[in-house]
Amino acid sequence: MNNNNVIQVEKLTKMFGDFAAVNAITFEVKKGEIFGFLGANGAGKTTAMKMLIGISNPTSGKANVAGFDVFTNAEDIKKNIGYMSQKFALYDDLTVKENITFFGGIYGLSRKQIKDKSAVLIEELGLEKVANKLVGALPLGWKQKLSFSVALLHDPKIVFLDEPTGGVDPITRRQFWEMIYKAANQGTTVFVTTHYMDEAEYCDRVSIMVNGKIEALDTPKKLKEQFKVDNMNDVFLKLARSPSPTLPIGKGV
Amino acid sequence: MSISIKHISKSYKNVKALQGITFEVKEGELFGLIGPDGAGKTTLFRILTTLLIANEGTATVANFDVVSEYKNIRNCVGYMPGKFSLYQDLTVEENLKFFATIFGTTIEKNYDLIKDIYIQIESFKDRRAGQLSGGMKQKLALCCALIHKPKVLFLDEPTTGVDPVSRKEFWDMLKHLQQKGMTILVSTPYMDEAALCDRIALIQNGKILEINTPEAIVKNFPKPIYNVSADNMYQLIKSLNAYKYNHSVYPFGEFVHYTDSRIDFNPEDLFQYLESQNLSKIKIEKTKATIEDTFMELAK
Numbered sequence: 001m002n003n004n005n006v007i008q009v010e011k012l013t014k015m016f017g018d019f020a021a022v023n024a025i026t027f028e029v030k031k032g033e034i035f036g037f038l039g040a041n042g043a044g045k046t047t048a049m050k051m052l053i054g055i056s057n058p059t060s061g062k063a064n065v066a067g068f069d070v071f072t073n074a075e076d077i078k079k080n081i082g083y084m085s086q087k088f089a090l091y092d093d094l095t096v097k098e099n100i101t102f103f104g105g106i107y108g109l110s111r112k113q114i115k116d117k118s119a120v121l122i123e124e125l126g127l128e129k130v131a132n133k134l135v136g137a138l139p140l141g142w143k144q145k146l147s148f149s150v151a152l153l154h155d156p157k158i159v160f161l162d163e164p165t166g167g168v169d170p171i172t173r174r175q176f177w178e179m180i181y182k183a184a185n186q187g188t189t190v191f192v193t194t195h196y197m198d199e200a201e202y203c204d205r206v207s208i209m210v211n212g213k214i215e216a217l218d219t220p221k222k223l224k225e226q227f228k229v230d231n232m233n234d235v236f237l238k239l240a241r242s243p244s245p246t247l248p249i250g251k252g253v
Numbered sequence: 254m255s256i257s258i259k260h261i262s263k264s265y266k267n268v269k270a271l272q273g274i275t276f277e278v279k280e281g282e283l284f285g286l287i288g289p290d291g292a293g294k295t296t297l298f299r300i301l302t303t304l305l306i307a308n309e310g311t312a313t314v315a316n317f318d319v320v321s322e323y324k325n326i327r328n329c330v331g332y333m334p335g336k337f338s339l340y341q342d343l344t345v346e347e348n349l350k351f352f353a354t355i356f357g358t359t360i361e362k363n364y365d366l367i368k369d370i371y372i373q374i375e376s377f378k379d380r381r382a383g384q385l386s387g388g389m390k391q392k393l394a395l396c397c398a399l400i401h402k403p404k405v406l407f408l409d410e411p412t413t414g415v416d417p418v419s420r421k422e423f424w425d426m427l428k429h430l431q432q433k434g435m436t437i438l439v440s441t442p443y444m445d446e447a448a449l450c451d452r453i454a455l456i457q458n459g460k461i462l463e464i465n466t467p468e469a470i471v472k473n474f475p476k477p478i479y480n481v482s483a484d485n486m487y488q489l490i491k492s493l494n495a496y497k498y499n500h501s502v503y504p505f506g507e508f509v510h511y512t513d514s515r516i517d518f519n520p521e522d523l524f525q526y527l528e529s530q531n532l533s534k535i536k537i538e539k540t541k542a543t544i545e546d547t548f549m550e551l552a553k
Binding site for chain 2 (some may be wrong): 141163167170172201220231
């Protein structure tokens with residue numbers, strides 16, 4: 001594997017019965033890159049992501065994440081990545097500090113490390129006043145920023161973000177992206193899915209999945225040139241026809 | 254007026270979910286309630302659909318009072334809640350039949366209204382609702398909300414978490430329904446969908462920030478706004494944020510939208526400043542404000 005690639009995927013496939021949810025996808029992601037992983041609902045993004053973070057076994061193909069093979073070293077992958085999903089963020093009935101301590105412990109940080117990291121993180125996010133409040137009482141935008149920071153606690157090589165900004169207000173959404181830029185600038189690779197096409201423009205490179213396959217992969221600029229349109233929304237609309245529900249599943253138009 | 258809301262307030266314990274909301278929706282209008290999570294959109298929907306009683310204020314829907322005439326309202330409105338609320342263990346067809354029967358009608362009687370949408374899920378009519386994909390669930394929920402031919406349709410974040418292609422299809426469906434004379438109140442956190450409404454209300458923290466047509470809202474943006482780009486986006490944002498004359502700095506796709514605090518702002522000054530920050534390929538061009546710019550300016 002090329003040393004500069006933190007994710008290297010070759011013909012990765014996941015079958016559910018006869019249905020190829022992920023159909024022989026091939027791509028690589030470089031160190032420090034912000035990689036946008038786009039696609040319509042049901043295109044196979046979540047299934048692909050689950051294989052990359054080591055919680056779902058691929059049917060066939062190859063994938064190496066953070067230097068480990070998804071078939072043989074799935075446990076090592078989990079230790080070397082951060083993951084943030086839109087749905088499960090943090091424990092609502094623990095305080096901000098307790099959540100940080102809990103996840104720090106899970107990731108095997110020492111007490112001293114947890115203490116130091118907590119202080120830095122709380123200060124950076126401006127959460128001093130609410131550090132001892134239950135997370136459930138925080139606005140969604142704060143929760144999402146906090147859970148991103150928590151996903152970075154153990155300095156992972158890659159962080160996977162599954163629709164991190166859904167429903168978040170426009171100002172917080174932008175602050176969130178500034179955090180992403182900062183992490184990438186410090187060498188963390190960011191793998192992100194989103195339905196906001198303006199956010200696709202913030203990525204270094206973008207892949208678009210359609211019916212289990214990657215149908216386009218390039219910088220936003222080149223994709224716009226390729227499809228002769230002005231913005232990523234139009235690229236998406238041209239490419240990612242949603243699977244037609246009147247046809248059998250897996251056989252899109 | 255199809256919907257009339259006067260000084261509605263609602264609190265939960267320490268949270269003021271709605272604070273003195275007043276606006277009207279005309280008959281046949283497609284009206285958008287635009288705001289992020291926690292703005293109070295769902296609370297307002299629940300008050301208007303008679304599922305929740307306000308602490309203060311009054312409201313009418315289809316000329317019926319939401320408190321004293323709630324039964325009449327329930328018969329003539331359709332409501333699609335944000336959370337999927339159909340019976341997961343009934344099939345597509347059973348769900349539809351159930352809702353038709355409850356409202357004393359049949360699928361056949363109002364089939365015209367739902368035909369365009371139902372056709373798209375009809376081949377799955379024997380599948381349990383819980384087994385449908387997100388897009389199909391959403392279409393079934395819309396059919397169920399329409400089956401009794403409501404006068405007013407309430408759609409609470411129908412497109413949240415839905416990809417851009419399905420979102421576009423959904424809005425095309427709404428336009429069709431509007432052409433058939435239905436009044437529609439729809440909420441969304443996606444600012445780009447605001448442009449598709451006749452009028453919109455921008456809402457945040459339980460308060461209305463502004464109500465107008467999307468065109469007028471954009472036109473009323475108070476400052477000249479510029480598209481700024483350079484070779485390094487992260488450095489560009491950092492530099493603009495550190496610039497002492499900035500009024501607002503917001504990334505917008507491949508550009509940063511910038512407004513300046515000075516009345517006699519000269520873009521050349523900004524250009525020189527950015528050059529001094531070691532940025533290259535700097536471009537500064539005047540651009541038009543979007544609904545999202547207005548929202549952020551008002552929410553500041």
